[in-house]
Amino acid sequence: xxxxxxxxxxxxxxxxxxxxxxxxxxxxxxxxxxxFMEGIYDGMTEQMITNAIRSDCGDLTIYAKDYRLERKxxxxxxxxxxxxxxxxxxxxxxxxxxxxxxxxxxATAHYSRNCLIIGISPKSEKKHGQLDNYLIxxxxxxxxxxxxxxxxxxxxxxxxxxxxxxIILSAQDTQNEVSAIxxxxxxxxxxxxxxxxxxxxxxxxxxxxxxxxxxxxxxxxSILLHDEQALEPLQKELQARQPRLAIFRWDEIxxxxxxxxxxxxxxxxxxxxxxxxVAGLGIFGVMLVxxxxxxxxxxxxxxxxxxxxxxxxxxxxxxxxxxxIGFMSGAVLGGTTLFYFHRQGLDLSLFSxxxxxxxxxxxxxxxxxxxxxxxxxxxxxxxxxxSVILPLRMLKKANPVEAIHTL
Amino acid sequence: xxxxxxxxxxxxYTKRSLVTILLTTVSTALLIFSSGWMNGxxxxxxxxxxxxxxxxxxxxxxxxxxxxxxxxxxxxxxxVAKILDTTPGISVFGRRFESFVLYSTGPRxxxxxxxxxxxxxxxxxxxxxxxxxxxxxxxxxxTGQVYMGIExxxxxxxxxxxxxxxxxxGADYSFAADTITVKGLFQTGLFDFDATSAFVxxxxxxxxxxxxxxxxxxxxxxxxxxxxxxxxxxxxNRLGPEYQIVSWMQxxxxxVRAMEIDSIFGYLTLAIIFIVIFFVIMIYTWLxxxxxxxxxxxxxxxGTSPRQIFQLLLTESVLLSLLSIVLGTLLxxxxxxxxxxxxxxxxxxxxxxKQYGLVAAAMPTEFAPLTILRDAAIMLIxxxxxxxxxxxxxxxxxxxxxINHV
Numbered sequence: 092x093x094x095x096x097x098x099x100x101x102x103x104x105x106x107x108x109x110x111x112x113x114x115x116x117x118x119x120x121x122x123x124x125x126x127f128m129e130g131i132y133d134g135m136t137e138q139m140i141t142n143a144i145r146s147d148c149g150d151l152t153i154y155a156k157d158y159r160l161e162r163k164x165x166x167x168x169x170x171x172x173x174x175x176x177x178x179x180x181x182x183x184x185x186x187x188x189x190x191x192x193x194x195x196x197x198a199t200a201h202y203s204r205n206c207l208i209i210g211i212s213p214k215s216e217k218k219h220g221q222l223d224n225y226l227i228x229x230x231x232x233x234x235x236x237x238x239x240x241x242x243x244x245x246x247x248x249x250x251x252x253x254x255x256x257x258i259i260l261s262a263q264d265t266q267n268e269v270s271a272i273x274x275x276x277x278x279x280x281x282x283x284x285x286x287x288x289x290x291x292x293x294x295x296x297x298x299x300x301x302x303x304x305x306x307x308x309x310x311x312x313s314i315l316l317h318d319e320q321a322l323e324p325l326q327k328e329l330q331a332r333q334p335r336l337a338i339f340r341w342d343e344i345x346x347x348x349x350x351x352x353x354x355x356x357x358x359x360x361x362x363x364x365x366x367x368x369v370a371g372l373g374i375f376g377v378m379l380v381x382x383x384x385x386x387x388x389x390x391x392x393x394x395x396x397x398x399x400x401x402x403x404x405x406x407x408x409x410x411x412x413x414x415x416i417g418f419m420s421g422a423v424l425g426g427t428t429l430f431y432f433h434r435q436g437l438d439l440s441l442f443s444x445x446x447x448x449x450x451x452x453x454x455x456x457x458x459x460x461x462x463x464x465x466x467x468x469x470x471x472x473x474x475x476x477x478s479v480i481l482p483l484r485m486l487k488k489a490n491p492v493e494a495i496h497t498l
Numbered sequence: 499x500x501x502x503x504x505x506x507x508x509x510x511y512t513k514r515s516l517v518t519i520l521l522t523t524v525s526t527a528l529l530i531f532s533s534g535w536m537n538g539x540x541x542x543x544x545x546x547x548x549x550x551x552x553x554x555x556x557x558x559x560x561x562x563x564x565x566x567x568x569x570x571x572x573x574x575x576x577x578v579a580k581i582l583d584t585t586p587g588i589s590v591f592g593r594r595f596e597s598f599v600l601y602s603t604g605p606r607x608x609x610x611x612x613x614x615x616x617x618x619x620x621x622x623x624x625x626x627x628x629x630x631x632x633x634x635x636x637x638x639x640x641t642g643q644v645y646m647g648i649e650x651x652x653x654x655x656x657x658x659x660x661x662x663x664x665x666x667x668g669a670d671y672s673f674a675a676d677t678i679t680v681k682g683l684f685q686t687g688l689f690d691f692d693a694t695s696a697f698v699x700x701x702x703x704x705x706x707x708x709x710x711x712x713x714x715x716x717x718x719x720x721x722x723x724x725x726x727x728x729x730x731x732x733x734x735n736r737l738g739p740e741y742q743i744v745s746w747m748q749x750x751x752x753x754v755r756a757m758e759i760d761s762i763f764g765y766l767t768l769a770i771i772f773i774v775i776f777f778v779i780m781i782y783t784w785l786x787x788x789x790x791x792x793x794x795x796x797x798x799x800x801g802t803s804p805r806q807i808f809q810l811l812l813t814e815s816v817l818l819s820l821l822s823i824v825l826g827t828l829l830x831x832x833x834x835x836x837x838x839x840x841x842x843x844x845x846x847x848x849x850x851x852k853q854y855g856l857v858a859a860a861m862p863t864e865f866a867p868l869t870i871l872r873d874a875a876i877m878l879i880x881x882x883x884x885x886x887x888x889x890x891x892x893x894x895x896x897x898x899x900x901i902n903h904v
Contacts, residue, residue, distance in 0.1 A: 109891070110784055117777030124770035132763075162653060163606065194653070196600045196609030201567030203598040203667060205609030205694050251565055261600055261665075263607030269600065269665070286690075362767055366774050369521070373778040376517065380785045442762075445755025 096401070100408035107381065111413060114377050118417025119424060121366050122467055126425025129359050130457035131437060136355045138452050139283070140341070140348050145220035146282035148344045149188065149313030150322055153329070154337045158310065164193045165265050167308025168336060175312060183321040184314055188212075188219035191299040192310040195262030197242070197292050199250050206246060207290040208262055210299025210309075219315060222280070229254035229278030237295040239277030243288040245447075247279050254278060260292060264304040272302050285450040363470060371474035378410050379482040386489055399487065406479055406486070414475035422464055432457035500806075504813040507790075514786040518779055519822045525775045526826025526877040527833065529768060530870050531863070534834035536764045538864035540757040542841075547753055548746045550686050551624045551695075553717035554726050556749055557582075557733065560742045562714065568669050571595075572741070575713040581736050582716065587729045589721045592619035593713040595703050599666030599674075601696070603654045610650055610694045612664060614703025614713075623717045626684060626697065633658035633682030640699040643681035649693035651683050658683060669709035676706050776884045784888035787811060794892055795900025804893040811889040812882070819881035827874045834870070837863040 104111045144150060153174070155166040168174070171189060178187045191210030196203055213232050216222040223231035226241075233239035240258060247253065254276050261271040274294060281288055300306065316322060322340055329338045342349035382389075389402055436454040439446060443453035508515045548554060557578065561570040572578055575593050582591045595614040600607055617636040621627035626645070627635045636645050646656075656662055660680050668674035678698065685692055704710050720729045726745040734743045747754055787794075794807060841862035892900075 110781060110788075113777060113781050113784065117774055117781070120777070121770060121774045124773060128767060128770060161655075194608045196598060198598075198667070201565070201569065203609075205598055205611070249566075251567075261609075263602065267605055269602065269607055358767075362770070365771055369771070369774045369778055372517070372521070373774070373781050376778070376782050376785055380789070439759070442755055442759040444752045445757070445759045448752040448756040 096404050096408045097412070099405050100412050103381065103385075103405075103409050104412060110377055110380075114374055114413050115417045115420065117373050118370055118414065118471060119421035121370055122418060122421025122471070123424040123428065125363060125366055125467065126421070126463055127428050127432075127457075128362070129463050130425075130429040130459060131432065131455055132355050132359065133458040133460070134432075134437075134455050135451050136348075136352050137458060138455065139351065139450055140345075142282050142284045142450070142452070143345045143348055144315070144341050146222060146225065146280075146284045146287045147313070148339070148341050149220070150316045150319065150341055151314040151326055151329070152339045152341075152344060153312040153314070153333070154310065154339070156335055156337050159337065159339070162192075162194065164263065164303055164305065164310075167265075167305055167310060168312060169308060171309050171312060172307075174333070178312070178314060181325075183316055183318065183325055185317050186219045186315045188215050188313045188315075189296070189309040190311045190313070191296060191303065191305055191308075193262045193299075193303050195260055195292070197246070197250065198259045198261070199252055199256065202250055204246065204249055205290070206242075206260075206292045207286075208260060208299060208303075209291055209293050210296040210303075211293050212296050219313065222282075225280045225282045227279050227281045229276070231278055233295045233298070234275070234277055237298050238274055239295075240274040241278040241280055241293040242276055243291040244279050244281040245285075245288040246290060246292070247276070249289075252276060258292070260294070260302075262303060264302065265306075266304055268304075270302050270304075272298070283447065283450050283452050363466070367470040367474045370471075371478045374410060374413065374475055375478035375481065377413070378406065378479050379485070381409070382406060382482045382486050383489075386486075389486065402486070403483055406483055407476065410475040410479045411472065414471045418468055418471040422467065426459070426464070429457045429459045429463075433459055500810050500813045501817075503810055504817055507810075507814050508818060511786050511789070514782050514789075515818060517782050518818050519825070521775055521778055521782075522819060522822030522877065522881045523826040523829065525772065525880075526823050526874060527830035528771070529873045529877060530827060530830025531833045531837075532764065532768055533869055533873050534830070534838070534863040534865060535861075536761050537866065537869065538834075538838060539861040540760065541864060542861050544746070544750065544753055544757060548750060549625055550629075550688060551626065551691065552746065552749055553623050554720055554723060554746050555718035555730055555733070556744045557716040557718065557737070558714065558742050558744070560740055563742060563744065566714075568667070568671065568709075571669065571709070572713045572715065573711065575711050575716075578716060578737065578741070582718065582733070585733055585736055587721050587725070587732060589719045590619055590622040591716055591718045592616045592623050593700055593716055595700060595707065595709060595712060596714045597666055597707065599664040601650070601654055601662055601664050603656055603660075603662045606654050608650065608653055610696060612666060612703075613695065613697050614700035614707075615697050616700050620697075623719055625686060629684040629686045631683045631685045633680065635682055636697065636699050638699060638701070640681065641702045641705075642676060642678050642698075643702075644678040644696050644698050645682045645684060646680055646696040647692035647694065648683045648685040649689060650696060651680065653693065656680050666707070668707045669712055672708060674707050772880065776880060779881060779884040780887060783815065783885040784891075787888045787892045791892060791895070791900050795895070795897045795902075798897035799901060807893050808889060811885075811892070815882050815885040815889070819878055819885075822881065823874050823877050826877065827870060830873070831865070831870050834863045835865045838865040 153168060155168050158166040175187050175189065178184050193208045195206055195208045197206040217231065227244055231241065240260070252258065256276050257273060258276060259271055259273050261269055264270050280291070316325065326338050326340055392402060393399065433456055436456045438454050440453045446453050559570040559572050579591070579593065582588060593616055597612050598609060599612040600609050615636070617638050617640070631648055636643060651657065654662060658680050661677055662680070663675060663677045665675045704712060718729070718733070720726050726747070730743045730745050734741070737743070797807060798804070841860040843860045
């Protein structure tokens with residue numbers, strides 16, 4: 092029976108080729124656009140989040156209690172080595188990384204700016220957030236004597252300096268004394284994490300410890316996880332175990348990025364809703380006319396013993412076939428486009444200055460998520476099913492058997 | 499005659515006409531409102547960002563923007579001020595001297611922006627004075643008094659009346675340091691700005707930084723804010739090649755470009771919605787035209803030319819489109835006007851806006867009749883265009899085939 096219904100539906104659609112094609116084209120083109128839009132927008136948002144996680148806070152960040160509020164250099168994590176070792180052994184943890192942080196002033200012969208001094212170990216940063224991938228000039232190391240610094244690209248632009256230039260770093264140490272060191276710029280980083288690119292001066296962790304008299308203490312432990320699902324449980328667990336420390340999720344450190352993600356989801360949902368409602372209206376028109384045109388045909392079918400339920404299935408089948416073909420062609424088109432931009436990236440360098448303002452990469456790599464296709468399929472099925480409800484009710488009211496007697 | 503027939507047909511096929519009118523009306527209203535919303539929100543974001551501190555026009559030494567060192571200051575600022583005094587089109591102007599220093603309160607030291615401003619003109623050029631939270635704004639007679647961002651004060655652990663010291667480099671590259679007293683605290687809402695900025699009276703700044711008669715830049719408030727570029731050219735002609743005059747469109751080009759790309763993505767989203775609407779109108783026209791195919795066949799059979807049928811069907815389409823677009827324009831225009839008077843407030847996203855340097859959370863739409871007319875014209879083309887294919891298809895059918903069409 093199912094096969095027969097499909098056959099009849101297909102035959103009916105073939106009989107009115109142009110209008111069927113129009114509906115298919117409508118669904119597939121809109122789906123193509125929607126998939127492209129979702130993949131690119133999500134790609135942009137997720138790249139911003141990834142940039143922040145990799146360059147700064149990790150999935151989880153550990154600070155000394157109240158450090159985030161007061162940002163004093165004396166607020167250090169004591170005994171961080173034991174804690175780091177314990178975290179490294181946790182199967183949920185992919186990697187950990189430590190940093191010393193202090194606000195300071197960076198000066199050249201002619202100009203000075205406030206900055207964030209970050210004491211790092213290049214080897215650990217490479218392994219942890221692959222920070223070296225963000226290098227746009229120079230080297231990702233501090234030279235043989237560790238007298239080098241790697242600085243944010245925007246900060247370098249504001250200071251009008253490049254690789255090889257000398258800078259003076261001044262900051263207050265744990266003894267409340269202002270200490271200063273002279274360094275040579277070894278490399279420039281562009282992470283598109285705005286705060287990092289505008290403020291960061293990366294120096295060797297041992298050198299930072301010496302300059303700021305932090306001894307064995309560090310300011311931050313950043314943790315990357317294997318699975319985002321473990322984020323909240325691990326945070327709670329760590330917080331319970333380490334009441335003297337403060338543990339933050341990335342979205343607590345960068346709430347604007349989370350808001351961006353939520354806003355983008357809402358925006359995509361509203362756009363999808365509008366598109367599928369309008370598309371449903373198109374399918375409704377076609378199905379309504381298709382039913383009304385075939386009143387006599389349905390009357391004959393009823394007269395020869397076909398039940399109304401079977402006729403309903405025929406109409407639904409017809410509508411579903413239309414929707415499915417539209418969905419499949421749209422999904423293939425959209426999927427291929429997304430795959431291309433997932434591999435090659437969408438180059439928006441023309442607008443790089445504007446994108447930089449929002450911390451967006453100038454090459455955006457599209458995301459391909461199975462739920463894009465799943466939700467689209469559900470939306471298409473729902474739109475096709477809803478669009479035949481009214482035509483079927485009208486068919487019932489129209490009394491097709493009587494229609495056999497009409498002209 | 500065509501008009502009469504077209505009106506009759508529109509009335510005869512009420513349902514199809516209503517769906518087409520509804521879709522086109524909603525689409526037109528959506529396009530007009532979206533354009534108004536995008537333009538309005540972008541202008542508000544830019545305006546609020548410009549007015550917080552950067553200003554509409556900046557005058558610097560010709561080399562300062564490229565190499566912002568003390569070698570490229572405005573060394574004759576009083577002479578420049580005299581020229582600006584006699585330049586038409588300027589509402590107010592003021593001098594600023596910007597530097598970066600290390601602030602210290604004993605237990606805490608933080609690097610930050612240290613700027614000398616003219617307390618009598620600055621309130622007209624920026625929102626610094628209106629952002630006062632505690633204490634008082636600066637006065638022209640102040641010496642050793644600082645007006646500080648609330649976040650910077652919090653980080654340094656100081657309040658109004660407290661003292662702190664600063665260390666920096668003077669205009670002659672000598673060592674500059676002094677102890678200053680917090681006179682007032684401000685909060686613009688831009689976290690970074692509030693966490694890094696402090697201001698003092700320019701006379702005091704010039705004195706302590708050994709920069710008499712010097713300034714890093716002038717800020718100019720134009721009489722007509724829409725004519726900034728013209729004013730920039732006038733000032734450039736008067737000041738000569740030693741100075742660079744930059745409007746907000748250049749000084750904040752990143753934000754301008756960001757708004758442009760936001761518009762592009764906005765129109766891209768609208769385009770996807772319009773593709774569907776285009777097809778739906780086309781489908782409905784197709785259905786309506788083919789429902790009358792026998793009538794059209796008979797018309798052809800009694801001698802009506804395909805051209806006349808095309809004209810008849812096109813008149814129907816144009817009439818329907820015009821009616822819907824007038825309705826849509828009224829609806830979209832009313833919405834744009836209403837929300838330009840009563841801005842939409844995004845209190846939940848205020849923090850996100852601030853993180854990107856945007857102060858305003860209330861976004862009015864733009865009510866611009868010319869833009870509304872442009873959008874209405876686009877919709878008319880789109881709406882009539884979507885009916886062309888079905889019309890062209892039906893007039894191609896031979897009369898006999900059309901009469902016998904099932």
